[in-house]
Amino acid sequence: MGIQGDRRTFFQLLVSTLLVSVINFTVWFAITFYVYLQTRSVFATGVISGLFLVMTALTGIWFGSLVDHHSKKTMMQASASVSLVAYAVAFVAYQVTPKESFKDPTSVSLWLLILLLMVGVIAGNIRTIALPTLVTVLIAEETRDRANGLVGTTSGVTFLVTSVISGVLVAIGGMFWVLVLAIVVLTVAVGHLALVPVNERPAEPAPDAQAATGGGRAVDLRGTVRVVREVPGLMALILFSAFNNFLGGVFMALMDAYGLSLVSVQTWGLLWGILSTGFIVGGLLISRTGLGSNPIRLLLLINVVLWTVMVLFPLRSSILMLTVGMYAYMVLMPYAEAAEQTVLQKVVPYERQGRVFGFAQSVEQAASPLTAFLISPIAQFVFIPFMTDGAGARAVGDWFGTGIDRGIAVVFMLTGVIGLIATGIALRSRPYHRLSNHYRSSAPAAVPEPAPAPQA
Numbered sequence: 001m002g003i004q005g006d007r008r009t010f011f012q013l014l015v016s017t018l019l020v021s022v023i024n025f026t027v028w029f030a031i032t033f034y035v036y037l038q039t040r041s042v043f044a045t046g047v048i049s050g051l052f053l054v055m056t057a058l059t060g061i062w063f064g065s066l067v068d069h070h071s072k073k074t075m076m077q078a079s080a081s082v083s084l085v086a087y088a089v090a091f092v093a094y095q096v097t098p099k100e101s102f103k104d105p106t107s108v109s110l111w112l113l114i115l116l117l118m119v120g121v122i123a124g125n126i127r128t129i130a131l132p133t134l135v136t137v138l139i140a141e142e143t144r145d146r147a148n149g150l151v152g153t154t155s156g157v158t159f160l161v162t163s164v165i166s167g168v169l170v171a172i173g174g175m176f177w178v179l180v181l182a183i184v185v186l187t188v189a190v191g192h193l194a195l196v197p198v199n200e201r202p203a204e205p206a207p208d209a210q211a212a213t214g215g216g217r218a219v220d221l222r223g224t225v226r227v228v229r230e231v232p233g234l235m236a237l238i239l240f241s242a243f244n245n246f247l248g249g250v251f252m253a254l255m256d257a258y259g260l261s262l263v264s265v266q267t268w269g270l271l272w273g274i275l276s277t278g279f280i281v282g283g284l285l286i287s288r289t290g291l292g293s294n295p296i297r298l299l300l301l302i303n304v305v306l307w308t309v310m311v312l313f314p315l316r317s318s319i320l321m322l323t324v325g326m327y328a329y330m331v332l333m334p335y336a337e338a339a340e341q342t343v344l345q346k347v348v349p350y351e352r353q354g355r356v357f358g359f360a361q362s363v364e365q366a367a368s369p370l371t372a373f374l375i376s377p378i379a380q381f382v383f384i385p386f387m388t389d390g391a392g393a394r395a396v397g398d399w400f401g402t403g404i405d406r407g408i409a410v411v412f413m414l415t416g417v418i419g420l421i422a423t424g425i426a427l428r429s430r431p432y433h434r435l436s437n438h439y440r441s442s443a444p445a446a447v448p449e450p451a452p453a454p455q456a
Contacts, residue, residue, distance in 0.1 A: 006138040010147065012196040013076075013134060014154050017127055019189040020080050021158040022165075023182045024124040027087065028052070029166035029272070030178040031117050032256050033265055037170070039105040042384075042404075046253040046376020048114060053249065055122045057362050061221060063126045064358020068351065072130040073198040077190060079126035084186040086120035091179040099174070113175075120182075129361065133353045134198070136345045144345050145295065148338035149286025153279065162276075167269015224355045231347045233435025237296065238360050240426050241340065244303065247422075250415045253375045254408050261405040262319045271323065278330025285331075286338050295339035296436045302336045303423040310416030314409030317401045343435075347442055375411065383407040 036045045067075050093113055101109040131151060139147045169177045228234050259268045291298055306329055313325025340360075348356045384407035386392040392410065393402040400406060426432055 006199075009196065009198055010135070010138050013131065013198070014150065016076070016189060016193045016196065017131055017151075018154050018158060019185060019192065020083070020124055020127060021154070022161050023185045023189075024083060024121045025158050025162040026166045026169075026178060027117050027182055028121050029162055029269070030170050030175060031114060033166060033170045033260075033269070034102075034175055035105075035110070035114070036256060036260060037265060038102050038110075041105040042254070042257045042380045043376045044105040045257055046379075048118075049249070049253045050376075051114070052118055052121065055118055056125060059122060059125065060129070060358040060360075060362030061224070061355065062358070063129050064224075064355040064361070066126065067130045067133060067354030067358070071198075072134050073193065073196070075126050076130050077193055079123050079130075080186055080190050080193070082123035083120040084183065084190065086116050086123065087179055087182040087186065090116035090120070091183065094175050094179060102174075125361070129354055129357045132341045132345060132357055133350070135341075136350055136353060141346065143290075145291040145338060145342045146287045148341045148345075149283045149288075149290075149334060151283070151338070151341075153283030153287065153334070158276075161273075164269055164273040167265050167267075167272070170269075171266050221359070224352065224359050227348065227352050228356060228359065231435070232438045233296075233431035233433075234343075234347065236429070236431030237299075237340070237343070237435055238363050240422075241360070242363050243422055244419065247307075247415050247419050250375050250411060254379055254411060258405055258408045258412075259322065261403075261408070262317065262322070271319075275323065275326050275330050278327045279334055282331040282334035283338075286334055291335070291339055291342060293440060294436055295342050296432065296439060297427075299336050299339040300423055300427050300432065302332050302339070303426075304420065306332055306336070307416045307419030307423060310419065311413050312416075314412040315400075317403075317405050317409070343439055347439060379408055379411050383410050386410070 032045055032048055035041075035048060090113055093109070093116060097109045097113070101107045102113070104110065132148070135144055135147050135151070165181070166178065169181070228238065256268070259271070263271065309325045309328050313321045315321065344353065344356060344360065383392075384404050387397070387400075387402055387407040387410060388404070389402075392400075393406075397406075400409075
């Protein structure tokens, strides 16, 4: 069964999202690489991750409200425009600042540059909220899981291009060519989307329906929480994803430092290009086979495998083991993302989906900054010394290895064990069974018909 619905508009939006996502993630990878290479501070890269996640958590609900109350296409254009302005200002700041200032991890100029770039990257999150709501209105319910798989494929292509570009450009010219490319591509992306007709604005709900859903209010957090709580087990699913992201913050904070301790920045960037093909493979598999009748169970089983991978790949200081483990991780991640999106698209009313997707993003990301802020100094000042010349190195260093990468490896393995325990508990929980039963028995969320296209 192929994807049914307005395929042409959907694929045009995927192309537009691909262009913008490539640039936003290129900037994200590049500034992380650049700061680590300039300062050699794991703590600084961890703070960058923490700032990114804090901003994501704080803006999700607001972005969701903007998506629900305005044309999705308009918000996607606004997102790209804000990113373009932020990168242009960052480019000027980078050019006028002495490069020696960027070698000091406490430099105000360095952190001003980082914050400007983070604003540009975070503005792109409006698209990540708008796109799944457009999938709801453009694609028939029975094939939305396949469309969500293609969204995952787009993410994989993004990582493939991004990792290669960012590593090479940082090696060649620091942040200069990264920012030049960002400005050029975002200008093209804004022009491209302007030419794509997106006939997605539904008819306004009746006054009673609008009141019931809080549609007349700008943010209406209370009403959004009420909608989430009315779906049996949905709040538990969001909180479980938040806990996973709490643990996933370890990856955000330490993975680049771990990889760069094993290989050069050029090799690390090229390796991420290879690894990101796993996202593409996973997304294409979903687009062909779907997610089955119970995507909630699939989501939890995928987590069992993911946390097992996190325990196993750090056992040796080996770029081969890291590559194999992370490739498996990349293949499976689109399944987890598509499963959650497919559930929300079915059980949440369309006119509320932007806010619920934004609420889920905020809640799920809220825990990650705590991990990122905590784990970097803990790794820097506890686990790395522990496995360099401390008790851990003396006890297991002969076979496990010693040094910076081995300290980070211990953190990864402990995180994986905690994740396995939490997923096992979730599989046995009552909210999981309630949500699974509700998903299988409920009718798809009603989607208003798009307004008729204007006649030429």
